[in-house]
Amino acid sequence: MTFALPAVPGSPQACLALLLPLLALLQPATATAADLLQVYRDAQANDAQFASARAQLEATREKLPQARSGLLPQIAGTAGATRTNIDQSQPIAANRFFNANTWALQLTQPLFRWDRWESYKQGELAVLAGEVTFNQARLDLILRTSQAYFDVLAAQDNLYLAGAQKKAISEQLAQAKRNFEVGTATITDANDAQARYDLAVSSEIAAQNDLEIKRATLQQITAKPVDALLGLRGGAAIPGPQPADVGAWTAQAEADNLQVGLARYNLESAQRETNKARAAHLPTVDLVAGYGFTNQTGTATQQVNVASRYNSSQIGVQLNIPLYSGGQIQSRVRETIALADKAASDLEYARRTAAQTARQSYSGVSNGLAQVKALEAAERSAQSAVESNQLGYEVGVRINIDVLNAEAQLFSTRRDLARARYDTIMNGLRLKAAAASLQEDDVVQINTLLTSAPGSMYQLPAAPKLGEATRRAAPRGKREAMATATPRT
Secondary structure, three states: OOOOOOOOOOOHHHHHHHHHHHHHHHOOOOOOOEOHHHHHHHHHHHOHHHHHHHHHHHHHHOHHHHHHHHHOOEEEEEEEEEEEEEEEOOOOOEEEEEEEEEEEEEEEEEEEOHHHHHHHHHHHHHHHHHHHHHHHHHHHHHHHHHHHHHHHHHHHHHHHHHHHHHHHHHHHHHHHHHHHHHOOOOHHHHHHHHHHHHHHHHHHHHHHHHHHHHHHHHHHHHOOOOOOEOEEOOOOOOOOOOOOOHHHHHHHHHHHOHHHHHHHHHHHHHHHHHHHHHHHHOOEEEEEEEEEEEEEEEEOOOOOEEEEEEEEEEEEEEEEOOOOOOOHHHHHHHHHHHHHHHHHHHHHHHHHHHHHHHHHHHHHHHHHHHHHHHHHHHHHHHHHHHHHHHHHHHHOOOOHHHHHHHHHHHHHHHHHHHHHHHHHHHHHHHHHHHOOOOOHHHHHHHHOOEEOOOOOOOOOOOOOOOOHHHHHHOOHHHHHHHHHOOOOO
16 A cells, blocks of 8 residues: 655655655666677677777778789879089089979889789688688687686586585584484584585685686676676577588588688689799780970080970880799799698698587587486486485484485586586587578577576475374385384494
């Protein structure tokens, strides 16, 4: 039930009514956890490696106009002003001077220069290779960001599990101490629980340190502090490889992998480098045109002044034929042929590496999905084992160490299950990256598997309360076992 305050002008209620909206605006905004897509956007804007790749792409694109300039006209201009003084003593004493002002323009248009044409084609290949390199940097950004994101989630899981395990062991330690005080248990149970508790404290400290390191790694990519991240939804269906054929993925990786494409461009550029080296044997033909102006003044004798002013122009074709260069051209050709063979071997290596990466990633996804199912079943079994050992400890057929071992097994299984889910997702992204089909849409798809709702993976099952109701609710075989079992010491 709410009550409205009468807003009387000038009254305290009216002032309060005016202040309430302002106070609402001053309330701090509730911090929301970031998801994978938001983190990826931050990485796109702030990652230093990606920014470096973008700048490198812009620089590489300039190689094409630079190479094209060798096929276009070259125009050069010159200008000069000189003064010449001649002081003559024999046979007749005389003093002469001359002034000359000149300027000239010269145009050179290549008509046949095969090496420059090959350089132009290499410029085109360099731009294409730069685009491939930038696309590879984009794929690497997705993989690095996703890996860092899931590493933080795994570190959070380890910390939460370590804290939950410490809490469970502390409760078991307190219970063991109470049982020892009343004489229903030995000091061994308390000592075992104390040792496990001390180890759990150490594990929690190590997990906290690992979480800080993983957060710093993610912050290095996004340049933003990492506070809270959305976790993987419990029971989320991790997508499998489509198509479910390792041969298809391998073939696509051999054909479309970005490193294979880059090696292919490098091979073609190396082959054109060989053509350019061989072109050094060929003649060159240039169209040459020039235009100039000369203005000269001075004295030929002490009494006679001379002056001349004229324009000159010329146009022609210039042919250069290389005859002998000391063996440098032949050596350069042999060098480029060897480098082309190296580029061909690099291309084959890139194909094999892409195929192997695709096979490994496909196997990681397929086996990871199977492992996730197996660990989910193991989690259910471990949870049942904890409940059974807790119940057996209450009736005296299990000792404290049995309960602690069952709890440790449950926490270990849950940790392995979470890690298996993250690894399976990452292998799926690596598989698509190997086949050059990884896109931002894949990040969006993975983002749908995240949730802000806290899961129950960090909690132990509640210990069953033993009593007549519990004994009656237990199956007949379990009741007989409880009644006839001999307590362990």
